[in-house]
Amino acid sequence: MLKNIIQGIGIREVLESAIREFHETGPINMATLEKLSLIKIHYPEVFNEYEAKILSVMGLFYKIAEPKSFIESVYKNLGDTIEEQFGKPFTPMQASAYKSIVSNRFYSFSAPTSTGKSHLFRDLITEEQHDIVIIVPSRALIAEFYSLVVDLVGKEVLVLQFVENINQHHTARRIFIITPERGVELFKYADEFEVGLFLFDEAQLSEEPIRGISFDAFVRRSEKLFPKAKKVFAHPFVSNPEAQLSKHSFLENSGSNSFKQNNVGKVYLSRNEDGELEYFSPFNDSAHVKCEIDIVESTLKNDGTALIYISKSKILNGGHIEGFGKYIALCPILENPPAIKMVDELTKYIGASEGQFGKQSSFLTLMERGVVVHHGSMPLKARLLIEQFVRDGYAKICFATATLNQGINMPFDCVWIDNFHMMKELTLKNLIGRAGRTTQTPNQFDFGYTIINKANVTTFRSRIISSIELDPTSKLDDDSKDIPDDYSDLITAIKTDTFNDDLHLTDSQVDRLKESNLKSDVRFVLDKLIDGDKAIGGHQYYEIKPSIRKKLKETLKKIYITHLKRDSLTVQEQTILSASIPLLLWRVQGKAFSETLSLRHSYLTRRDERRALLKKLKQKSISQEEYNKAFDEIKIQYSARAESLPNKNARAINLFRRGAPVKEFDYDLLVYDTYDYLDKVINLSLSDPLCAALTIYYQETEDVRAKILRNFIRYGTNNEIEIWLLKYGFDPEDTEWIGLYIQHIDEQGIIFIDNLNDLSEDQLRIIERYIY
């Protein structure tokens, strides 16, 4: 089959029968789309004769220009009819889903990547009259939705990435974009909010072992407390979306659809170790056909883009630069001012510097050429900036791990799957879904390339054709045998509805904190860390006697451990916890991310030792040769790589090679690891139990210092205005300067001072949503 098509044999017949097939069944057959793409690649002129007809029968009305054949007229009329009926230029899939959502209270559907789900959501969001809650699996997706939503609605609509009842004076309705974990906050406001729509995007989250339980629990509670609201579940590739409804007995007034139509064609290539490419079809046994050109190279040269799916460890050890240098070299240094501005912003955020020792960032150097790196340890703010950079069209190559796949909707001309390890079917389908950018260009059939390693062809084949099914029973109703010990509290609490929404812990964990009599421990911490109504500064901290500092750390660890079911941590867990305590304290002192990085950089690269050595050289007490030798012997400090806690399997691996000299210091690794500490260890592991212990202590003693420290841990500040600003959704890095322009702020709204003249355009843009 492949060979014939590539040799041009019988291609008109293929084109004609594809038109007939699509007319009858829609563009659901991936094999047909593959053939069409191959013809377009090899015989673009022949393909062009049929292109408009093909797009017509695919239902891509927005691509049909003036009809030139009878069938194009028919589909033009069908498209116009849909547009007239729905008031929007929907594709058939969008129209069908929209109709079902309007007429049902529960609706669950699935549709492949790049078929316009977000367009549909856009319409739902603008039309809804009441509050909306959008549930997504990751913070990156929250951010993506956020930027979509704020552009859609006016200032009278409050859009937040967490649940707060603020800006009440100006708010007509609210849109919350949250993860199910953040969702518990919502139920506190069951009497105040009038939710009209719950939109569960990427709802296959329900299948994940732990998070799936939180997700399903959220779904059930949302129905119990907001029974009038519509509930819509969306998935990328699921054959039985109805399971999402039946498992909660959402049967009446419900509908579901599994849409299989694709808007983009794909071709598949395998690559052997010598880099030779061959076309293959995952849908039949056609012999492979050699591809004479380097597709990635030609894509990049033709101003196209490539996604390279790669393991995080390969990125961390520079494998992406070594293995793909040839392609990186094809990307010229960017000259576009907005792109350069983004690179500069990121440079500033992470405090990277070309001139300073050990502060060169390789991902920034790559970004200057339009080559980006994207993975879960990339600081969220950096990740968002990089995603924007890609969406704005500045990125030519994107090296990404599974994090990108968690629903960030960025298509590329070419997707190269270098890492096939632990490849799940859904991940694979999502990846392939990214291949081929959907354009609005009239009369243009879009397609993309998927490249895999030759060794993976068989596995690839079996996974691409297998269907993905949701479990028809909820994990809430399952026996929880496979749940790791450390999660059993949470699971029991969710199942028995004994989660403390205020303290963000389970009732059992709160009881442990209460019963363990931590009063003297908490008081000790407060005595040392809080001075009046402020947290002590860095200098004061280092003035504390080392033995007391050690005790302080031990006490914080003890408070943390108390909430757990077990009474001790593994050595590795303790190592990670110890490493996180200075970062926690820096946070309490309100350090910015770049400052935190700088402090760790000094410590890990033994700045004092380096300086002392330099001083000796300058004073000529040692020769240059002696200096060089001594410098080479300075080793990077040991530091355990961050991992979430509790985790009995944590390994506490050294961030750098054991005994590595400081001149091998890798700034990118520092950035990633520091972010992981702040995010995975402090925010997600330490913050809740420590804050709960402080709240309990405050309730028992009325010692306001406990509230102050809690604010520092939770918000990084005790400044009331800054805390309000955080609740209004401003970035922690911006609250300080915004605070200077606030006349008054509370749950009713923000009153800015009259004179905002000295603010820059960028600054004004940041606060603009709340200026009325």
Added chain:
Amino acid sequence: MNLISYTETNMSDYAHTATGKIFSIAIDITDLELRVKEMLTVALDTSWLQPMDVIDRMGYEARSKRTVDKVTNEILNNVETDISEDFGEYMVSDVAQTALKKHFYHIRLPLAELIKEKISGNPGFDFHTESPEALVAFGEAKYSGVKNAHGRALKQINEFIQDKKDIQEFPDIRRFVTEAAIQNAAAGKKAYSAAFSITTGDVAAIMDNALTSIHMKTLLTYEAVYLIGVKVSA
């Protein structure tokens, strides 16, 4: 549609050894607009959008009016565009099958469900019928708004025979025809139908041209040839 003329000719008039017959009929179409409308309805009914339940029929019909007017005007005024040609070919094919059924008692075979074939341009024969004598008739339809199309239809039939398209299609046809027709076809006993549009006024002359066309020569070895001329008058 009205029958304008009907003639039967023995093939032996043109080739001594031939035993088959040539049937020539000319049809006049007087309900063009209705036919265009019908085809647009058929297009919706056979499309994947129909079961999705997103098309408001009344709305579609209203939207289609422009297309109906355009195609009708073009055909009546002998203006040839891609759109009118697409429709014209469908129309000629449909009229031919209806005529074969009405005047020769053929059975229409669902194999080449018209719309699906015509909208895409079909790489094989346009339509198939079975005659009361248990012969499968392979049909080809050609339309032109500006010139008579009999030559193109007959030429195409010859090319398809040469490419063995009829033999290739046979496995699909078997499912729809009688056992006797299968046997006949296996023995090489077949019929062909050439349906074509007529644009000039002198219908009789055109039918005669078709009968004496050089492309007829090779067809005289078969059991029957149906020449169906289609003229549009309203």
